Amino acid sequence: MRRLALRMNTAGLCLALLAAWGCGRRGVETQRREEPPSASSVGGMEMGGSVIRVADPAGQWRFEARSEQVEAEDLGGPYRLQPADCRYQEKDRPPVLMQAATAKVDRVVQRVVLEGTVRISYGGWMLEAERAEYDLKQGKVVATGQAKLSYGGDQQGRPQSSGSDKGEQ
Amino acid sequence: MRRRLALLLLAVFTVSGSFSRALAGQTPPAGARLRRGTIEGRYFEGPIQGPWEWSKGVKVVSTDLTMTCERLKLWPTKDGRDWERIEASGSIAIQGRYVAADNTEWKVVGKAEAASYDSKTGQGVLKGSVDFQATNLSTKMVVSVAADKLTYDGKTRQFRFERGDGPVRVEWEEPQRQDEGTGSATQPPSGGSGKEQ
Numbered sequence: 114m115r116r117l118a119l120r121m122n123t124a125g126l127c128l129a130l131l132a133a134w135g136c137g138r139r140g141v142e143t144q145r146r147e148e149p150p151s152a153s154s155v156g157g158m159e160m161g162g163s164v165i166r167v168a169d170p171a172g173q174w175r176f177e178a179r180s181e182q183v184e185a186e187d188l189g190g191p192y193r194l195q196p197a198d199c200r201y202q203e204k205d206r207p208p209v210l211m212q213a214a215t216a217k218v219d220r221v222v223q224r225v226v227l228e229g230t231v232r233i234s235y236g237g238w239m240l241e242a243e244r245a246e247y248d249l250k251q252g253k254v255v256a257t258g259q260a261k262l263s264y265g266g267d268q269q270g271r272p273q274s275s276g277s278d279k280g281e282q
Numbered sequence: 283m284r285r286r287l288a289l290l291l292l293a294v295f296t297v298s299g300s301f302s303r304a305l306a307g308q309t310p311p312a313g314a315r316l317r318r319g320t321i322e323g324r325y326f327e328g329p330i331q332g333p334w335e336w337s338k339g340v341k342v343v344s345t346d347l348t349m350t351c352e353r354l355k356l357w358p359t360k361d362g363r364d365w366e367r368i369e370a371s372g373s374i375a376i377q378g379r380y381v382a383a384d385n386t387e388w389k390v391v392g393k394a395e396a397a398s399y400d401s402k403t404g405q406g407v408l409k410g411s412v413d414f415q416a417t418n419l420s421t422k423m424v425v426s427v428a429a430d431k432l433t434y435d436g437k438t439r440q441f442r443f444e445r446g447d448g449p450v451r452v453e454w455e456e457p458q459r460q461d462e463g464t465g466s467a468t469q470p471p472s473g474g475s476g477k478e479q
Contacts, residue, residue, distance in 0.1 A: 207362045209330050236362020252330045260326035265318025
């Protein structure tokens with residue numbers, strides 16, 4: 114399989130997208146996620162600016178990752194973001210916000226691996242760890258290193274999570 | 283220093299004397315003290331909605347309360363803003379410091395094999411080889427209890443100690459007191475009548 118290495122930054126991202134997708138093509142539907150990854154297909158992923166989006170076909174959740182720098186082994190991913198600023202939104206739930214020095218987004222297995230000063234916030238909770246894996250399909254977190262959860266931030270020093278936007282879609 | 287010892291031949295013992303007033307009645311509910319803090323361990327897993335589990339060197343640090351254990355499980359509320367229940371197991375050690383309404387400070391130390399706290403009922407439980415000690419930092423009076431189970435009821439603000447087929451063991455020390463006989467299990471001397479310097 115042709116291996117294509119892309120190194121995108123904010124300035125060069127528009128050109129890379131135009132070359133890969135064709136001029137004027139926008140808004141690939143996320144429901145095509147079931148297609149196997151290939152150099153010519155990015156089904157299930159929508160890249161706009163430095164944003165990577167993955168959505169559940171059933172509409173139960175959606176994931177969005179932003180970064181100034183994205184590397185990909187293939188157009189279909191997996192994608193390596195450095196640094197990473199992510200958001201996971203489940204229906205009728207508070208958003209899950211994630212930050213890390215690096216993130217690897219694998220749309221095929223629907224998994225995100227965060228490494229280096231990982232911060233995950235949910236409602237009034239903030240989890241900090243050296244490494245965390247987030248299973249997008251199950252909404253499950255496994256964190257290693259010293260996994261530290263802070264709570265009660267609404268009273269003093271509120272965690273970065275915005276609990277007020279519960280259920281935001 | 284004189285020591286009083288009351289060895290109660292009761293399987294179930296509910297503290298209702300000045301000890302309970304000092305430790306429970308004048309201190310804020312346990313839940314209020316757990317509303318803000320941190321939980322850390324070397325391994326964490328769970329669905330984002332909970333329950334969440336920590337293992338390997340778990341430490342809970344909250345306002346006036348520190349607990350270490352081997353495993354801990356926490357159930358957050360559905361809105362993600364609070365928690366409903368905490369369960370801990372394995373080599374539990376608790377240390378806390380409380381300031382009573384009359385500004386009396388107490389240091390509390392406890393050990394057990396399992397612990398839980400239910401936010402809804404306000405009930406906290408220590409189980410398995412419970413060793414509980416409270417020290418009045420002003421008078422230096424020390425109350426120690428050994429039992430199989432300790433239950434703290436946040437509604438009645440009482441401590442309840444149980445021991446399956448053996449006696450609950452209660453000891454208290456009053457370092458500045460001239461001993462005047464045996465202590466009563468339900469009315470241990472403290473902070474006032476009969477206290478000698």
